[in-house]
Amino acid sequence: MRFEKLNHSNGKKMFLYGFIVCAILMIIISLFISKAKYRVTQSVNIVNGTVNYKLADLNVVAVYTKDNDEEEYKITDDVPKSGYVLNKGVSYCTIPGNEDKNYSMLEFDAGKLIVDITKKGTKCYLYFEKSKLLKDEVIAQNIGEIGDITGPSCIQTDPNCGSQVTNMKQNGVFETEDDDGKSYYFRGTVDNNWVKFGKTNNSDDIWWRIIRINGNGSIRLIYAGEGDTPTSNGSNIPNGDSIQYNAQYSDNTYVGYYYGAIRQNSHELTHTNEHRSTIAQAVENWFEKTTLNDVNRSKIDDNTGFCNDKKTQAGIWAEHGDRGYGTNGTGYQPAGRLIGSNSFKKIQTPTLKCSGAGATKNNFEKDDDYKRDYYTVETAERGNQALNYPVGLITSDEVVYAGGFGGQNNTKYWLWMAKDYWTMSPCYFNGSYAGVLNVDSGTLGSNYVNNNTFGVRPVINLKSTVEFTTNPDSEELPGTINNPYIVN
Numbered sequence: 001m002r003f004e005k006l007n008h009s010n011g012k013k014m015f016l017y018g019f020i021v022c023a024i025l026m027i028i029i030s031l032f033i034s035k036a037k038y039r040v041t042q043s044v045n046i047v048n049g050t051v052n053y054k055l056a057d058l059n060v061v062a063v064y065t066k067d068n069d070e071e072e073y074k075i076t077d078d079v080p081k082s083g084y085v086l087n088k089g090v091s092y093c094t095i096p097g098n099e100d101k102n103y104s105m106l107e108f109d110a111g112k113l114i115v116d117i118t119k120k121g122t123k124c125y126l127y128f129e130k131s132k133l134l135k136d137e138v139i140a141q142n143i144g145e146i147g148d149i150t151g152p153s154c155i156q157t158d159p160n161c162g163s164q165v166t167n168m169k170q171n172g173v174f175e176t177e178d179d180d181g182k183s184y185y186f187r188g189t190v191d192n193n194w195v196k197f198g199k200t201n202n203s204d205d206i207w208w209r210i211i212r213i214n215g216n217g218s219i220r221l222i223y224a225g226e227g228d229t230p231t232s233n234g235s236n237i238p239n240g241d242s243i244q245y246n247a248q249y250s251d252n253t254y255v256g257y258y259y260g261a262i263r264q265n266s267h268e269l270t271h272t273n274e275h276r277s278t279i280a281q282a283v284e285n286w287f288e289k290t291t292l293n294d295v296n297r298s299k300i301d302d303n304t305g306f307c308n309d310k311k312t313q314a315g316i317w318a319e320h321g322d323r324g325y326g327t328n329g330t331g332y333q334p335a336g337r338l339i340g341s342n343s344f345k346k347i348q349t350p351t352l353k354c355s356g357a358g359a360t361k362n363n364f365e366k367d368d369d370y371k372r373d374y375y376t377v378e379t380a381e382r383g384n385q386a387l388n389y390p391v392g393l394i395t396s397d398e399v400v401y402a403g404g405f406g407g408q409n410n411t412k413y414w415l416w417m418a419k420d421y422w423t424m425s426p427c428y429f430n431g432s433y434a435g436v437l438n439v440d441s442g443t444l445g446s447n448y449v450n451n452n453t454f455g456v457r458p459v460i461n462l463k464s465t466v467e468f469t470t471n472p473d474s475e476e477l478p479g480t481i482n483n484p485y486i487v488n
Helices: 008-039 134-143 278-288 368-372 396-402
Strands: 041-046 049-054 061-066 074-076 084-086 092-093 108-111 112-115 123-130 173-178 181-187 194-199 205-211 219-226 420-431 433-440 443-448 459-462 485-487
Touching: 134 173, 134 181, 134 205, 134 459, 134 485, 181 396, 194 219, 194 278, 396 420, 396 443
Parallel strands: 049 112, 061 123, 194 485
Antiparallel strands: 041 049, 061 074, 084 123, 092 123, 108 112, 173 181, 181 205, 194 205, 205 219, 219 459, 420 433, 433 443
16 A cells, blocks of 8 residues: 655645635625625615715704794604605705705605715705794785684675775785685785795796785785796796697687587587697696606695686677677676676776575585586596696786786786796687786787787695795895895
8 A cells, every 4th residue: 555645835825825816806895895885776774864865974864943933943863754844945965065955856745864875975954944934924924814814805896806096005915805715815016925935847846925814725826937035026938938728719618727618509519628729738747757747746725726716707898798609709707897898997806606596605616617617637626627736827817916007008017028928718609709807018908819928827825734935144035136035
């Protein structure tokens, strides 16, 4: 038998090679994990909130809170779970080291805070305020506390309500009735009804102005612009200065925001809500592409609608009857509140009620006129449930309450702007053309629906429960263009 001596040098080599291979594998795995932590976004609970963060950047948030009776913010370890709103006008991030108050990925909802950190070293400073309801703040700032309404009352027969705004005494917030109760509306040259809410598909801020607090507490807004700062008097939507109300015009049905069939033999069959008008399509197409149809959708009130009042009235311009179907010459009640037999009335009589004359607050939802003309979405509990989205247009009555006047130019009210725009209030069918009321450089008038020289200003209704913030560092009053109400 032959024995061979073991070669220790070969064993050492094998051990060394194995060690090198293991080391290389560990380095590769380490590099993979290191890269992954920069590209994977995860969530971590911070007390009662949630922060989305990059794994490499844990020290990203400083939290401050302030109650309504406190002047200064105080730092805290807790992200508040409820009862507070994130003040986006004050909150900011450093990216890295440079302050950015326009940081777009700050969201706080239902106790969850979302901060999407995109660069290493980013830190966000988040300021929370005690929640305040927008409707309560508007009333408190303008006409006293809830339950103690001390502001002026504007009734329909008062010349201050149905004529032009001519002096400072007619500026402010007034009250009148709508189908739901007392409505508080802005009138005259007010400048404290600015709101910032929602974003466009280009992530630009959307600006609004408050038309009124509705009788059910919801807040009615009209579009006023987009971007960092809107024009002082508002604007139409982009590419929306020249939109037809309806491309079709040769029948009574075409006064409808949504319309029915032509050449019918009754008002009922003519004014069904089967087809979208040209302007309804433009309004809804704009809405669909904004965050109003996405992350902000829950703040919009589905049960508060828009009145396309198609009740008829004879005697307007002395030539229109009240049949309301086919090609019969017909006047419509919104025009009848402004126009007499041969001229615009000296005292005009607007109303915020969409229901018929015989309806009361207890039964108006069963009223046929209301069910036909009050436009709501399918999920609403009332109205015609015809709309695809909860957005519409202003009415001619709301223009008069704001300070406009049929047949005469007026620049002394907040709705005035140099550009023209449509209302959704029918005027007439003259036997050949359907006509709708519009605002023409401050003048409330009418035009054929196929005219393409008027623009689009969408209108929405915020829920009565929406909360807001303003910029506490601003020297301007809340609700002004430089310190708008910011809806969170």
